Every structure is written in C-alpha cells, then in structure tokens.
Amino acid sequence: MLKIDGLSASYGKKSILTEISIDEIKPGELTAVIGPNGTGKSTFFKAISGLLKGTLGEMVLNGDNLRELSSDVLARKICYLPQSVNTTAALTAFEVVLLGLKFQSGWRVKDEDAKQVEKIFAILDIDHLSDQYIGDLSGGQQQLVWIAQAIIRSPEMLLLDEPTSALDLQHQLAVMDLLKILTKKRNIVTMVALHDLNLAARYADKVLVIKDGKLRAFGVTEDIFRTDIINETYGVEVEVQTQPSGTILVMPIRSKRQLRADLL
C-alpha cells in the first residue's frame, strides 16, 4: 500500500508538484497516471523513487517511510522505468536485462540467473533479440527490453513512465495485459503513466490525474473517465462512451485550443 501526504517537488527553485496527497493506492491494482504534457507525471515518479533532491512531504510504502530509506534499499523496493533511456553501450539486450536482475549482487552469473532472464524474454516474446546490441534495436524493440529489465525483479512498487509509447497495437495490449497480471499475481503497487486514454481506460483499476503539478482527480476508472473531467484536463472535446461490454472508449472530437495555422 502506498500513501502520499503533501508531496511537493521542484527542480532547483522551479517548483513543479504542489501538495499531492493520496490516501491509499492498494497493491494488486493498476493505477494509470494521466495528464497533459509537462504537468509533472515524470516528476511525480522521480520524486517517489527518491531521485529528486527538492522533494517535500511524506510517502509510505507498505509501512516504510520512503524518504528515510537509503538509495540502494529504495532501488530494491521500487522499480522505476524512465520515460526514455538512451545508451550507446556495447551491451546486448540480454546483458541489459541481466543487469536489472544482478545490479546489487555479486558478480558471478549463475545458471538460474540466466534462466530467469530467458524467461522474461520468452514472456515478452523477444527471445530473438537477446544477442543484439541494445543500440541496434528499433525504438519499440528497445522499449520492450527496458520493460523486461524493469519487471525482472519483484519489487514492491513498479513505476513505468509511458512504457508503451513506441509500441505497436499488439505489443501495447500484450504489455498492458502482462502488467495487469503481474500486478495481481505479485500483489504490487503499479503506476503507469499513459497518454493513450483508451489504453488507460481499458486496463487501469484506478486513475490519477495530474494537471499543472496538482492532483486533479483520483478514483476508480469509471469515475474519472467522464467527459467533463477529460475535457477540462486536456483542453479538448471528447465523447466518453461505455460499450455494452463495459469497456470505456474515449472518442476525440476536437482540440479546444485555436491552432495558429495563420502562422504557417
């Protein structure tokens, strides 16, 4: 269980998040974090995982006050996947994922470590990529490898920043299915920042809306995916429909912001 009380975060003097409080995010539930560009979703994740110096407030994960933990203990409890990772390292996809498993332990790679990596590759169906250098993979393939690295250990909390942004439709569904099952099975707190509202609506148990560094709404998916909330948050006009099957669909109609096409 994650509880956040009065979380504020800043880069130097530039204040980004103000007074975010969340009573309880339950383990086993998938929480989607949504909001416009530049409103602080990534900052929110960084603050929780202890990567920001200018963080105020209290965060408690399963009874541990996160701000009192050392960085290596934090890294064992929380697995944070940044929005974009760029590397030119001469490391294969397999080595990258192995690193996610072994980074705080001894330097002997046992057979069972390698087996565990192989399992994750099989789960994500990227076995054929394992021998290639990470930099030689396509954008989406790289993203799958980073996801593999993020989920290989069993942390108490997973924070994934737009993990599906480069993936095709099939892979988006596969990854979200996997995250959903993983969250339940391991009973962990999972938060996923998403821009694809249909994906969020389809998979999230709870939704957290951040706008201009403030918490705008937090609740079960059906309560958040309302026309007025989405319109207000993004400055758009959408139609939110609930299918007979219960699936929520967000149909974009138009942007409310006047496009300055005259400047073209």
Added chain:
Amino acid sequence: MTDIVDNSGVEDGASKRYLRTARKRSIIVFVMMAIVAFSVLLDVSLGPGNFPLSDIIDVLWDENSHGVSLSVIVWDIRLPVALMALLIGAMLGAAGAEMQTILNNPLADPFTLGISSAASFGASLAIVAGFSLIPYAGTLLITTNAFGFALLASFILFATTRMRGVNIETMVLVGIALMFTFNALLALMQYYSSETELQKIVFWMMGSLMRVTWSKLAICAVILGICLPIFMWRNWQLTALRLGDEKARSMGINVSRLRIEMLILVSLLSAVSVAFVGVIGFIGLVGPHMARMMVGEDQRFFLPMSVFCGALILSVASIISKMITPGIIYPIGMITSLIGVPFFLSLVLKQRKRSW
C-alpha cells in the same frame, strides 16, 4: 519422450547462448593474458647482443647462470623496461576504460581532462626553472613535479565539479579549460627555455621507458593493485553507468560519488604513468576500444581486457622501438601511435559494418 534428437546449437535458448558467449569472452581474456606474457618475454629476450632465448630464461630463473654481463643486461636493463611497458600499458588501459565509462563517451582517454598537459608543464617548469612543487625532490625533480602538477589539475577538476554538481558536461568543460591553460603555460616555458632545455622538454614529452627503476615498478604495481580491485568491485555499477545517469540512479547508484571515486583513481593512474614515462598517448584510447570490440562493455570482461590490450600495445611498441634500427631505441610514445594506428584501423575496418 527420449532424447534421441540432439537440438543443441539449433534451438538453444537465450540463456544458453548468453552463457556460451560469456564463456567465450573469458577465454578471449585469458588468451590475451597469455599473449601479453609472451610479448613481455619476447621483449626481454630481444635487443642488442642476440642472446638465445634459452640463456635469457636461465638468467631469469637463476641470476648468475650465464655470467655477470648477461645478468646485468637482463635484470638491470631489459626486464625492468619490459615490465614497465607491461605495467604502464595496463595502467593506461584501465584508466582509459574507466574514463570512457564515467564520461559516457568512447572517445575519452586518460588524458582527456588535462592531466598530461599539467604534467608536461610541471616537468618543463622543473627543467627550465628548476622549480619544484614538492621540496627536496633531488634527482626525482622532474618526476615529482610532473606528478604534483597532474594531481593539482585533478584536484582543481574535483573541486570545481563538486561545486557545480558532478555531471559530464562540467567535468569535460573544466577539463578542457585546464588542458588549454596548462598547454599555454607549457608553451610559455618552451618560449623562455634555452635550446638544450627545449630539447629536454620535447624528449620528456615524447615518453620513454628508459627512465625505469625497480622502485618505480614497485609503485606502479602497488597503484594497480589498489585500483583494479576497486574497479572490479564496482563492476555492475560501472556497467550500469553506461545506461545513462537516470537509469543508473534508479538502480540505487550514487552516480556523483561513483564518478568522483573513479575520477580519483583514473587521475592517480594517469598521473603516475605520465610522471614516470612521459606522455604516451593512444593506448588509453585504443586499448579500451579493442577490448570493447572483442568482449563488449560488461565490465567483468571489459576492464581486464582493456588492461591486457593496453599492456600488449605498449609491450609490442617496446619491442619494435628497439628493432627498427639496431642500437637505437626510438621514443616509445611515437612508436605506440605508429604501430597502433594501422592495427586499430584494421580492427575498425573488420568490425561489422553499420549501415547508417
């Protein structure tokens, strides 16, 4: 089900393939170690006099087995030089590997951040003005001065990067500023120096293994003995550092501390090597490159391989420097570049083509 059909090699899983690659890499590292050992032995056996290899090995085993003169040649001249090539090459290889790692840039080398310029200025100051940073240096004046200024430069680097936050840009910018400053000061010293002094400065900077003594060898061995285990101990963190700062930090690595720690060790390695043998470029850049091409960047293989590649380049250069013209030993720094470049180019050309 019976295991009649042997599928090995056809449908091996990712883990098998990885473990096989890892084993292959360990073998490459060991083979390289053997080649280095062979090269050092060759270095000892070759030189004016054309003594047979068997005699040389006898003398290495038992100092007095073939008379005093051969004993002096082997133990006082050839062996120290050969070992110095081995140790300095290893130091520069390791320093280069970790400099490239902490600067996240395969084009960096141990002298990227101005350490060699500072050392050269220190040496020239000793040669021209007799000035010494460390009092009572005596005959070691040039060496201690070069070392002192190399450390001074690194100290300025730590202090400023600490002040401004330890990131790559600050480190590189301050390093480049230091390099230009010390180069300018060096030029100033050369401008004011007499002809013989100028010659001395130029020769010093070209690098030479002939300045070796057994105590210098011992110092090099001790410093390697301190640095390499620390690099090895930090191997996962160093490998993770190449995934970028944010990823490394999310793995619980204190990136700033790791950088400073590594920078101190790299500075120590490069300062000592410059002070003892002058500026020998190229090895710290190319040794790690060769290692990367052969075993990738998992530090468990990358670091030892860089050490051996560095050692091999300098050892071979030492052999060649006395083989070109009998009786004349060419400056080692020159030779490393001359033999290293073609070899390196062939490696680059042999590397799998990138289509972009």
